[in-house]
Amino acid sequence: MPLKLNSRDANFTERFRAFATAERAPAADVADTVRRIIARVRAEGDAALIDLTRQFDRTELTAETLRVPQGDIRAARKSLNRKTLEALELAADRISAFHESEVPKSRRFTDAAGVSMGFRWLPVDAAGLYVPGGTAVYPSSVLMNALPAKVAGVKRLAMTVPTPDGHIDPLILTAADIAGVDEIYRVGGAQAIAALAFGTETVAPVDVITGPGNAYVAEAKRQVFGQVGIDSIAGPSEILVVSDKANDPAVIAADLLSQAEHDPVAQAVLITDDADFAARVEAAVAEHLETLPRRDIAAASWAQWGAIILVEDLIAETGTLVDRLAPEHLALAVDDAEALADTIAHAGAIFLGRHTPEAVGDYVGGPNHVLPTGRQARFASGLGVTDFMKRSTMLHCSRDGLDLIGPAAVTLADAEGLDAHARSVALRLGQAPASDRSSDPAAR
Amino acid sequence: MPLKLNSRDANFTERFRAFATAERAPAADVADTVRRIIARVRAEGDAALIDLTRQFDRTELTAETLRVPQGDIRAARKSLNRKTLEALELAADRISAFHESEVPKSRRFTDAAGVSMGFRWLPVDAAGLYVPGGTAVYPSSVLMNALPAKVAGVKRLAMTVPTPDGHIDPLILTAADIAGVDEIYRVGGAQAIAALAFGTETVAPVDVITGPGNAYVAEAKRQVFGQVGIDSIAGPSEILVVSDKANDPAVIAADLLSQAEHDPVAQAVLITDDADFAARVEAAVAEHLETLPRRDIAAASWAQWGAIILVEDLIAETGTLVDRLAPEHLALAVDDAEALADTIAHAGAIFLGRHTPEAVGDYVGGPNHVLPTGRQARFASGLGVTDFMKRSTMLHCSRDGLDLIGPAAVTLADAEGLDAHARSVALRLGQAPASDRSSDPAAR
Structure with a gap:
C-alpha cells in the first residue's frame, strides 16, 4: 500500500516532511574496497583489469580481447530487427537535435574602461561512458550519455561495459555504434572507472566520466573526481505525477509504474485533488501489476515508497510540495500545465500536459533522461553538452x-x-x- | 633552482611528461577523520560545532554567538580606510558586471514533429561559502565566491569562516557585506561543511557549497557531494607565462612570483624562445626575492616547482605544451596574444598581451579567480553563475x-x-x- 497523505490533515506538514526526506537508498560503505581496486588498477594496469574481470564477471580476458572488435559491433547491428534499429536512429536524431540547442555560446566584449574580456567554451579531449551490465539492458542510456559528448565536439569517446559470463547485449553495442562511440572495453565496476580515469596499457585515460552504475561504480566516480570530471551520482529513479480527475486512471497508473518498475527503491508519487480519482488510480495500478512482467519490482516500489497526496487546490498547493520533493521526473497532466510549471522551481525534467508520458522522454523526446535524483534537482541539472565542455575566461x-x-x-x-x-x-x-x-x- | 627544459634536447618529451604529471600536493588521507566529524555534526548539531571549534580554533562559542552579529560587520567596515573600501567596491562592481554576461538563457522551441521542448535555468535557493581562516586573508575570494551566487539570483547566502583564537579579519567581514552575504558563522573545517550541507539548529542547510580550504575541507566537500552541489576541489595555484624577449624581465619575474608567493607547492612556469631573456628573468626573480615579504614561500615554490622551458618557435610550439599542462592561469605576453590563444584548448583563465598581469585578474578584471588547478582545466571551468543555478528540461x-x-x-x-x-x-x-x-x- 502506498502512503496516503492529505493536505487537509492536521499532521500533514510533519508527515510530508518525513516523507520528503526519507533516505531510500542509504549509501553502502564500500569506500575502502573501491580505494583498493583503484590503487591496484593504477599500479598493475591491464593485469588488474584482467584479474578483477575474472573474479567479478567470470570472464577470461587478455590485453588483446579487452576491447570489443569492430566485427562484433557490426554483427550485433545485423542481429537487430529493422523496427528496433529505426527506433534507435530516430531517438539518436532527436536527442542530438535537442542537445544542439544546449551548446553554449562563447562571448567577448569590451567594457567602459576599455578592458576586453569574455569566455570561450571548448569540448574536453576525451570522454568515458560507463554502461552497467547485468539484467538491465538500456541502449537508450548509451545514446543519452554518448550523444551530448558528440554534440559537444568530443573527439574520443570510450565506453566500458561489464560482460558477466562473457555476455554483452547487441542492443548496447548497436546503440554505441549509432552514437559514434570510438572504443568499447569489456570491463565494469570500480576497475572500469579507474581505467578510464588513470589509463592502463590498453585504455587511454579520459577527461570526463559519465554513466550510471552500482554502489561501487558510484563510489569510484566520487574518488576519481578531480582527476577527471564526473556527472552527478545517480540514485534510484522517481516520478511525481500531478493529475486532475480528467485523465484516464489507467494511463496515470502506467505513468507511476513506469518508474516503479525500474527498482524496488524507485519512487512513484501522485498528487491529485480528487479522492475518487486517487482511488481509481490505485485500483488501476493493482490491475496493471497483475500482468506486468516486472511486477515484483514495481509492486515492491509502489508498496514501500509510493505515495498518493490529496490536496484541495491543485494549482495553488502543488508548487510548494513539488519543490520540497525536487523530483527527477515531474509530469503535469492538467489543462494549463505551462502555468503550473511556472509555480515550480525544482525538478529535473518536466513533462507537460496529458499527452506527454514520461516514458516518451526516456527514449525519443529529445531532452536527456540522465537526471538528478534524490532531491538533487534543487541544485543539479540533467546531463548535457556542458558536462563535456569547459569554459576558459579571457582578459585583455x-x-x-x-x-x-x-x-x-x-x-x-x-x-x-x-x-x-x-x-x-x-x-x-x-x-x-x-x-x-x-x-x-x-x-x- | 627552477627546472630548465629545452625543446631541442633529445630527452625533452620524456622530461616534459614527467614535469607535467608530477603530483605537487598528494591528497592527505583524512577521509576517516572527516567522516567522523560529519557524522558528529549530523547527530549533535550546534553542540558538535561548539565543541569542535573549542578544540580546533581555541574559541568558545554558544548557539547565540555562532553567528557574527550585524554590529561586528558594521564596525569592521568602519575600521577600513577609504582607499581599500573603494577598491573592494570597484572590484565588486566589475566582478558582478562580468558575471552578468555569463547568465545562461532559457530556451523553448517546437520541432518539425510539433513537439515543444526546451530548458529553463533557475537559481538554487541557498548557497554556502567557505572562507579559510589563518594567516591568509583573501577578501577578494569572498567577492569571487559570493558575487556569482548573487548574480545567479540566489536568495540566501551563508558564509562560514574559522576564527582561530577568536580572531576574524575586518577585510573578510567587509567583503562579505559588500557582496551581500546574508549570514556569517564562526566555524571552519569539515564541521563547517557538514553544517552547511546538513544543517544544525542554528545553521539552515544550503544547496551548493563553494570556496577553498585545507585537506579536511576539500575531503568534506567530496563527502557531502550529492547531498549538495560543490565547486571543484582546489589544489595549489599555478601560472604559466609565455613571453618573448620584448618584455621587461622584472615584470615577467613578478608575474611568476605572484603565484609562487601563494604556497610552497604553487607552480610558476615560463615558456620563452630566448635563452638570454630566460636568464634575465631568472636573475630578476632572485632580485625580487631579496625584498619580497613572502620570500620564503615564493623561493621554495620557485626552487622546487618552478620551470623555465626554452622553445625554438614560440608561436608554433606553445599550444601543445600549454594543453599538456592545462594551467590554472595562462599569461600570453606577446604581440599577437589573441592568435596564440587560438592555438590553445586547455587553460582556466587566459591573460592576453603585455599589459594584463594575472594579478589584475585576481582582483578587479571581472572574470572569476576561482579556477581549476592541477590540470583540471582539461575538463573543468572556473567558478561561475551556473554553479549556483540548475537547468530543468521541458517536454510537451x-x-x-x-x-x-x-x-x-x-x-x-x-x-x-x-x-x-x-x-x-x-x-x-x-x-x-x-x-x-x-x-x-x-x-x-
Whole structure:
C-alpha cells in the first residue's frame, strides 16, 4: 500500500516532511574496497583489469580481447530487427537535435574602461561512458550519455561495459555504434572507472566520466573526481505525477509504474485533488501489476515508497510540495500545465500536459533522461553538452585600461599582503615596487 | 633552482611528461577523520560545532554567538580606510558586471514533429561559502565566491569562516557585506561543511557549497557531494607565462612570483624562445626575492616547482605544451596574444598581451579567480553563475506529436523489457497494452 497523505490533515506538514526526506537508498560503505581496486588498477594496469574481470564477471580476458572488435559491433547491428534499429536512429536524431540547442555560446566584449574580456567554451579531449551490465539492458542510456559528448565536439569517446559470463547485449553495442562511440572495453565496476580515469596499457585515460552504475561504480566516480570530471551520482529513479480527475486512471497508473518498475527503491508519487480519482488510480495500478512482467519490482516500489497526496487546490498547493520533493521526473497532466510549471522551481525534467508520458522522454523526446535524483534537482541539472565542455575566461587590458583599474588591484594586493601580486601591476604602471607596503598598517 | 627544459634536447618529451604529471600536493588521507566529524555534526548539531571549534580554533562559542552579529560587520567596515573600501567596491562592481554576461538563457522551441521542448535555468535557493581562516586573508575570494551566487539570483547566502583564537579579519567581514552575504558563522573545517550541507539548529542547510580550504575541507566537500552541489576541489595555484624577449624581465619575474608567493607547492612556469631573456628573468626573480615579504614561500615554490622551458618557435610550439599542462592561469605576453590563444584548448583563465598581469585578474578584471588547478582545466571551468543555478528540461507533446514519435518509444521500451514504460505511451496512442511484448524475441 502506498502512503496516503492529505493536505487537509492536521499532521500533514510533519508527515510530508518525513516523507520528503526519507533516505531510500542509504549509501553502502564500500569506500575502502573501491580505494583498493583503484590503487591496484593504477599500479598493475591491464593485469588488474584482467584479474578483477575474472573474479567479478567470470570472464577470461587478455590485453588483446579487452576491447570489443569492430566485427562484433557490426554483427550485433545485423542481429537487430529493422523496427528496433529505426527506433534507435530516430531517438539518436532527436536527442542530438535537442542537445544542439544546449551548446553554449562563447562571448567577448569590451567594457567602459576599455578592458576586453569574455569566455570561450571548448569540448574536453576525451570522454568515458560507463554502461552497467547485468539484467538491465538500456541502449537508450548509451545514446543519452554518448550523444551530448558528440554534440559537444568530443573527439574520443570510450565506453566500458561489464560482460558477466562473457555476455554483452547487441542492443548496447548497436546503440554505441549509432552514437559514434570510438572504443568499447569489456570491463565494469570500480576497475572500469579507474581505467578510464588513470589509463592502463590498453585504455587511454579520459577527461570526463559519465554513466550510471552500482554502489561501487558510484563510489569510484566520487574518488576519481578531480582527476577527471564526473556527472552527478545517480540514485534510484522517481516520478511525481500531478493529475486532475480528467485523465484516464489507467494511463496515470502506467505513468507511476513506469518508474516503479525500474527498482524496488524507485519512487512513484501522485498528487491529485480528487479522492475518487486517487482511488481509481490505485485500483488501476493493482490491475496493471497483475500482468506486468516486472511486477515484483514495481509492486515492491509502489508498496514501500509510493505515495498518493490529496490536496484541495491543485494549482495553488502543488508548487510548494513539488519543490520540497525536487523530483527527477515531474509530469503535469492538467489543462494549463505551462502555468503550473511556472509555480515550480525544482525538478529535473518536466513533462507537460496529458499527452506527454514520461516514458516518451526516456527514449525519443529529445531532452536527456540522465537526471538528478534524490532531491538533487534543487541544485543539479540533467546531463548535457556542458558536462563535456569547459569554459576558459579571457582578459585583455590595454595600457590605458590597466591605468584605470590597476591601482585598485595594487591596493587589494597590499591589503592581502601579496607583494608580488602588487609588484606585477605596479611595475607595469611605472610605479616602483614598495616592498614594505604590505607591512604598513595604514594600507588597510 | 627552477627546472630548465629545452625543446631541442633529445630527452625533452620524456622530461616534459614527467614535469607535467608530477603530483605537487598528494591528497592527505583524512577521509576517516572527516567522516567522523560529519557524522558528529549530523547527530549533535550546534553542540558538535561548539565543541569542535573549542578544540580546533581555541574559541568558545554558544548557539547565540555562532553567528557574527550585524554590529561586528558594521564596525569592521568602519575600521577600513577609504582607499581599500573603494577598491573592494570597484572590484565588486566589475566582478558582478562580468558575471552578468555569463547568465545562461532559457530556451523553448517546437520541432518539425510539433513537439515543444526546451530548458529553463533557475537559481538554487541557498548557497554556502567557505572562507579559510589563518594567516591568509583573501577578501577578494569572498567577492569571487559570493558575487556569482548573487548574480545567479540566489536568495540566501551563508558564509562560514574559522576564527582561530577568536580572531576574524575586518577585510573578510567587509567583503562579505559588500557582496551581500546574508549570514556569517564562526566555524571552519569539515564541521563547517557538514553544517552547511546538513544543517544544525542554528545553521539552515544550503544547496551548493563553494570556496577553498585545507585537506579536511576539500575531503568534506567530496563527502557531502550529492547531498549538495560543490565547486571543484582546489589544489595549489599555478601560472604559466609565455613571453618573448620584448618584455621587461622584472615584470615577467613578478608575474611568476605572484603565484609562487601563494604556497610552497604553487607552480610558476615560463615558456620563452630566448635563452638570454630566460636568464634575465631568472636573475630578476632572485632580485625580487631579496625584498619580497613572502620570500620564503615564493623561493621554495620557485626552487622546487618552478620551470623555465626554452622553445625554438614560440608561436608554433606553445599550444601543445600549454594543453599538456592545462594551467590554472595562462599569461600570453606577446604581440599577437589573441592568435596564440587560438592555438590553445586547455587553460582556466587566459591573460592576453603585455599589459594584463594575472594579478589584475585576481582582483578587479571581472572574470572569476576561482579556477581549476592541477590540470583540471582539461575538463573543468572556473567558478561561475551556473554553479549556483540548475537547468530543468521541458517536454510537451501534442496529441499529434505523440502519434508521430510515440510508436518508437514503445518499440524501445519493449526492447528494454520495460512494459509499464511501453503501456504509458501505448495507452495514450489508443493501443491495448501488450503485456507479453517484452518476452517476445521478435521484439528485438
